[in-house]
Amino acid sequence: MRVRVATTALGITAALLALPACSTDTTGSTHRTSSSRTGKPTEAAQEPPALSSAALSSAALESRLLGPRDLGSGYLPKPERPAQHDDVTVIGCPALSELGGDAATGGTLAFPHKAKADFTYDGSSSEISEELYSDSVKKLSDGTGRIFDAMTDCPTYQVVAGGAPVDVTSQKLPAPSVGGDERWSLLLTYIAGGRSTVVKQTAIRDGSLLLVLSGSPALVDRHLDKALAKATATG
Numbered sequence: 601m602r603v604r605v606a607t608t609a610l611g612i613t614a615a616l617l618a619l620p621a622c623s624t625d626t627t628g629s630t631h632r633t634s635s636s637r638t639g640k641p642t643e644a645a646q647e648p649p650a651l652s653s654a655a656l657s658s659a660a661l662e663s664r665l666l667g668p669r670d671l672g673s674g675y676l677p678k679p680e681r682p683a684q685h686d687d688v689t690v691i692g693c694p695a696l697s698e699l700g701g702d703a704a705t706g707g708t709l710a711f712p713h714k715a716k717a718d719f720t721y722d723g724s725s726s727e728i729s730e731e732l733y734s735d736s737v738k739k740l741s742d743g744t745g746r747i748f749d750a751m752t753d754c755p756t757y758q759v760v761a762g763g764a765p766v767d768v769t770s771q772k773l774p775a776p777s778v779g780g781d782e783r784w785s786l787l788l789t790y791i792a793g794g795r796s797t798v799v800k801q802t803a804i805r806d807g808s809l810l811l812v813l814s815g816s817p818a819l820v821d822r823h824l825d826k827a828l829a830k831a832t833a834t835g
Contacts, residue, residue, distance in 0.1 A: 655808050656734040661715035664831045666730055671719060671823060678718035678727065693757035695750035711735040711743065711810070721819060728815035730827055740810045741782060744803055748784045767791040773800070778828055780804035780811075787817065806832045 656664075668675050690696045711733040718729045733740065751770050759766045768790055775783035782805040790797045800817035802824060803810060811831045813820050 655713050655736065658713045658715055661713060661732040661734055661809075664732060664833070665715055665717045666823065666827050666830060667717070668719070670826060670830065671728075674722040675719045675728075678720050680718075689760040691758040691760065693750070693754035695753035696757065699747065699750055711740065721816070726816040726819060728813065728819040728823060731812040731814075732831055733810040733812070734808050735810075737781075737805075737808055740805050740808065744782070744784065744805060744810060748786065748803070751786060764792060773802075776802060776804070776824060778804065778825060779832070780806040780828065804828055 668677065713734040714732065716729065716731045718727065720727050735743075752772075754770070756767065756769045759768055768788065770789070771787040773785040773787050775785050784803045786801050788799045788801060790799070798817060799814055800820045801812065801814040802820055803812045805811075806828070809831060811828055813824055813827055
């Protein structure tokens with residue numbers, strides 16, 4: 601079954617569209633699937649958010665993103681790519697197909713408040729991307745869980761972006777033992793034209809804020825703690 605989708609709020613399909621520039625590692629292994637989710641929605645996820653859980657504006661989120669000074673030497677902001685409008689076809693993943701026309705096309709997962717920063721490292725192909733979102737606790741929890749759960753259901757699938765087929769597998773990773781109310785983590789492997797690209801994606805929800813860090817596994821691990829600390833700082 602083929603379903604055409606445009607993009608996801610968590611940047612998973614965006615990573616496919618930008619595949620040649622993703623942070624890369626070469627591997628011959630085949631990954632088994634699924635996502636890892638730790639924590640559960642608090643009672644606030646079932647009730648209207650309190651004032652202390654109010655959504656942050658996009659401008660406020662922008663100020664909480666990591667910058668070159670936070671990352672250290674060797675990191676340079678990556679120029680923003682021109683907007684791409686190619687449809688993405690997902691083959692062999694009914695769970696992701698069901699998101700077509702709703703969450704997968706920027707529906708319930710298109711959180712209204714967001715900010716993003718992309719960096720390259722030391723002139724290499726290694727990259728790291730940070731995304732911050734804010735919405736009600738319930739919407740963040742449900743939306744993020746939905747997309748990770750969908751990927752959990754698919755050991756392997758194929759994506760066609762701009763006419764180029766990409767084989768995708770995902771591997772369950774232990775959720776990081778850091779702060780936050782809910783945590784998810786995946787290792788995604790994209791295989792195209794004999795080239796294997798590995799991207800780690802970790803998401804942490806802390807109240808009405810969602811942090812998503814993606815890129816080279818080593819860079820994600822290195823900067824996750826400081827990204828969460830800056831994103832959730834109240835001072």
